[in-house]
Amino acid sequence: MNVTQTAFRQAVLDPARPAPDGLRDPQGGPAGRRFDVYRNNVVAGLSDALEVAFPVLRRLLGEGFFRAMAGLFARAHPPASPLMMHYGAQMPDFLAGFAPVAHLPYLPDIARLELALRRSYHAADAAPVAPDALAVIAPERLPDLRITLAPAVQLLGSDWPIHAIWRANTGAGGPAPVNRPEAVLIARKALDPSLHLIAASDLAVLRGLAEGRTLGEALDLGGDAHDPGPVLGLLLAQGAIAALT
Amino acid sequence: MFDRLPDTALPPLPGVGYKPQHYRAIMEDAGPIGWLEVHAENYMGDGGRPLAQLRHLAERFPISVHGVGLSIGGEGPLDAGHLARLKHLLGWLQPASFSEHLAWSTHDTQFLNDLLPLPYTKATVQRVSDHIDQVQEVLGRRMLLENPSSYLAFAESEMTETDFLRAVAGRAGCGLLLDVNNVFVSATNLGTSPAAYIDAFPLDLVGEMHLGGHDEQTDDAGAPLLIDSHGKPVVDPVWALLDYTLARSGPRPVLIEWDNDVPDWPVLAQEAALAGRALARVAG
Incomplete structure (x- = not known):
């Protein structure tokens, strides 16, 4: 069973999907939590980058709320380029449509x-x-x-x-x-x-x-x-x- | 094949992954540091402080450029725009070394900002070596390819990682970057022997070594699952594995990577000093 990078990416970005078939633990069983390492690394890495990029948003929203929001943003808008210095350009539009912050229109x-x-x-x-x-x-x-x-x-x-x-x-x-x-x-x-x-x-x-x-x-x-x-x-x-x- | 240019011009001394918060400390007293490594993608802006600092650092230290965004293991073609940016950076900086990862990070147009794994098959040997061939032709220099940290295995894999890297290096004519912490992490996670991995590794192709810290977790069955986090000191078994490796390879440039929860300069310099002692033990 070959694992395509399309399937790998879909499962990394969508925690509701199971790990792709064809990934194994050392005993030959399903990868299970081992696949979650990649899920966590991807979302945590992108969230870290957003935290560095938007320090005032983070302060206004508080760390817990910001990290939760950043995780949703990262899954919806992964970077379009390896230049992380440009990451987050869709954040203004994302926030404008994000119901939990509708009371903070600025x-x-x-x-x-x-x-x-x-x-x-x-x-x-x-x-x-x-x-x-x-x-x-x-x-x-x-x-x-x-x-x-x-x-x-x-x-x-x-x-x-x-x-x-x-x-x-x-x-x-x-x-x-x-x-x-x-x-x-x-x-x-x-x-x-x-x-x-x-x-x-x-x-x-x-x-x-x-x-x-x-x-x-x-x-x-x-x-x-x-x-x-x-x-x-x-x-x-x-x-x-x-x-x- | 690309065999026209030298491998690495880094000295067989300790280096560190450069962090901007250490700029002043490094310029005042670099301690045991003989060279610095930077992530290529952080220096692809148009100007400002990052490029100004890098120009100053490059006047004082040999620089290793370490890419994290080329996605050499990707199923699709390499990003020509990104390769052009890399060529521009290496062109003005003229670093002592350029390295990238055996991994993929971009699929279609999405960049996932992580080093994702690939199966070790004849088809992926072909794909990875074709990509490296293209990179080396565009850049006009030989590159080093780094072994990954593994958390799982692919059922479709046909060969070991060391055989895979040997095949790729043979076909593409690239050098290798041996991350000793990754060897320890992968061997622990996959239930293999780190020493046997080093014994099977083509050490004559190694132009640089990496060391870093890792986190300890467990998998569903309670087996140890180490995470390559670069956020802690190097652990003793990894220092021992470095000694084991250097005793077989001879001195090489050894880098301390500390990318998360970055400590103050004296702590990082102390880690580099430990690498310096390991190198001194094998110096002729």
Whole structure:
């Protein structure tokens, strides 16, 4: 009786299935608990990876709940690639449809934030422009300028106070979360990503820049009352601009 | 066959599996460590701290790249995209050694992040050696293939693991990585003799050895079932098996693998020092 890898995988991921025929203990009997070693290794290994990837989710949900949820996620969404650094991309959608956390509607955006931090951590290195790079450009040239954001920059807006929740659950301190929309910029000045609260109008401008619009076009997205000074200063201070063209 | 390039350039000294939390300690005082091993897949991002650390480490230490995601024992074709990423990493890093596992982890497009077993048959000898042939051709270097930890046997198997590895290495022209803890774990789990396994192993092909800790459980019948967990010190019978092996093979690069519940650096360095003493006992 030959054991195909299809049968092996199905049984590893589904504890309701018996171990495939053709797997033996040393006496020639059925593999029994010996097959469970692989089941446990696969689910525990994937759950460990999710625990490392989503430390704030784990803190919000508690270890026991998180591990149980991670096991369900792992069986439903095994990795699609050996690059475990990218594992968990379906977590926001999974949480949005996971009835036991329906009363915590901000969780999918916390998952998106943790995914964005991980993308930033592994993003390509890029030498930033000098802190005075914008100041030395003639004012009449600014509207046509294109600002290339560094590869480690990530942008995220939410209907929930994701910045305050993240800070409160990572020991970063700050005020207690209040129920309001928040937007964040993630930058990586050296090797560690950092999280910065920005206004919704800032987010609109930065998304415009990320899409390749000119500075003038992007600023229009921020609305008439938007003062671009602080967010442009933040980009420069955080090494978040890779090129000006 | 692939016999153009050397086997391993690792020194016959203790090494450890590199963990980022040990970066500073290693750079300040590496103690008995003569080389480091990294998991290939952790260094396939585009940039940032992992690659920056690896560049610094590679200036100071010979590096062994150990893949955990190639699925060489897979029924399907190798993942060409993953092989290309591996070629890129080995290209810029130029490590002293590259090794992978006798196992499968990917099926269709799903990666299960574990080292899953395969039956030892003529057909799997052919498949595994064809895959290794492809890997060595793409990478332009010889690789080492590691013996697995076994928890069960396949009814369809036609040969022993040592005969299987000898056949694959002969056909593909690869070297072997001998995990001494895996030998002990598999022999205990399958009721065979670890010393007899070493006696039957083609030690002349071994470019590196691994040691690690394991957990102890029991199967349905109450028989011992050891789990290769890499989360504890190496146990005394495995140290004894290392001595038995080195007495027959001569000095080889010996790695301590500690991947779970990773201890502070002094504890890991102490394990490596024990490996260093075992090597010193057989040094000419």
